[in-house]
Amino acid sequence: MSDQNPTPPGDDPIFGEQPAASNDPVFGGGTPPPPPPPPMPPAPPAGPGAGDTVGSAFSWAVAKFQENIGIWISLAAIVFALNAAQTIISRVINNNSGTTTGGVFAGLGxxxxxxxxxGVLAWLASIGVYRAALRRSQGTQPSFDMLTTGENLVPYIVVAIVYGIATVVGLALCILPGVAVIFLFLFAPFFALDKGQGVGEALRNSYRLVTQNFGAVVLVAIVNILASILGSLPFTFGLLTLVTLPFSALFTVHAYRTLQNETVAP
Structure with missing residues (x-):
């Protein structure tokens, strides 16, 4: 007659409950444990901070200006002379336009x-200063040839016009949109003059560069604003532009290169 209470599997009637089968690959059945995960790769080195970027650009701009101070001042002097001529001629016309309505309107026109x-002539002359700064960052010494070459001139003019129109429209709307345009597309003319990029590409690249390096670009913009204020102080008659214009060009070009991880010539 069969046992009504069979011994459960794994239970010995003498020694009691037995341990479950081992999963050890040597002494028992089962599969081996999974291998440990691979070590995490080392974190990439952090890029230069905003202060480092601006500090390096400032030091480099001062050093390069001092190395070729004569040519930098001469290049900026052309811009200064055109602006000064405009101011002098305008004052002469206003002083000799008479007091009649027709004379006043003729003088104003x-x-x-x-x-x-x-203004257009001075702006075109300033392109030579920025081109010289771009070429100096590549190791080429500044010269008056930078004023006469037409390299990437058309893309630069087109981008600069679009940039200017967008700025004026933004300022007319509510000032803040214009400030945003000035800031976000700060480097668009440099992309056009340096690489010959068109409007869309230059604006996109400037937007990307600014948004990815917001803190550094804020400091770059502040330095440029201060340089512009110094150059336009009324009691200096614009003479400080002989220094502030080439310095601002060199400073901004260094930041433009550095933020793209491009090499800047010493």
Whole structure:
């Protein structure tokens, strides 16, 4: 007759309950444990901070300006002379336009036309300063050839015009949109003059560079604003632009290169 209470599997009637089968691959059945996870790769080295970027750009700009101070001042002097000529001629016209309504309006109209002409000429001359700064960052010494070459001139003019129109429209809307345009597309003219990029590409690259390096670009913008204020102080008659214009160009170009991880020539 069969046992009504069979011994459960794994239970010995003498020694009691037995341990479960081992999963050890040597002494028992089962699969081996999974291998340990691979070590984490080392973290990439951190890039230069905003202060380091601006400090390096400032030191480099001062050093490069001092190395070729004569040519930098000469390049900036052309811009200064055009602006000074505009101011002098405008004052002469206003002083000799008479007191009649027709004479006043004629004087204002002529002043406006001359202001546009001399303003455009001074702006074109300033391109030579920025081109010289870009080439100096690549190891080429500045020279007056930078004023006459037409390299990437058309892309730069087109991008600068679009940039200027967008800035004016933004300022007219509510000031803040104009400030945002000035800030976000600060490097667009440099991409055009340096690499010959068109409007869309230059604006996109400037937006990317600024948003990825926000803190550093804020400091770059502050330094440029201070340089512009110094250059336009009324009691200096604009003479400080002989220094502030080339310095600002060199300083901004160094930041432009560094933020893209491009090599800057010593």
């Amino acid at each position: 002529l002043t406006l036309v001359l202001g546009v002409v001399f």
